[in-house]
Amino acid sequence: MNIDDAFRALILSSEAVTALIGDRLYDGQNTIDVRADLPKVIYSLIREDTEQDDDGEVGISRANYQLDAFAPHSTDCDEILKAIHAKLKTHTGTHEGVDFIWITRVTRRHQKPADKKPGANTGPKRVTREYRVIYRDE
Secondary structure: HHHHHHHHHHHHHOOHHHHOOOOOEEEEOOOOOOOOOOOOOEEEEEEEEEEEEOOOEEEEEEEEEEEEEOOOHHHHHHHHHHHHHHHHHHEEEEEEEHHHHHHHEEEOOEEEEOOOOOOOOOOOEEEEEEEEEEEEOO
């Protein structure tokens, strides 16, 4: 299994997460209607590197993921992202064929700024966090 699929499976292995979003955790490479079927989370691989030394690759890689939670209220987004964080911050070891060595949150909380036009803020709210994943393919 590749890192994207393993990262998704790891998050969805949390009962707290699935209680909040079910299986509505989507790869950001796909087109997703952010207004339908709330709440949901979109994960996007924003950077991936392979660690190297003087002799070449050492078998360890780093991936940065952006997680965007969409829900009717920003407090719902925060609750979802707290459940995901609780799972990720405590996990080490192999999951779905990927050895997760270290997972850390890179950013705290980013919320899309409110539109100042009257009636413009009636859609879903979005809160974003970024994670760095150090891993080794098994």
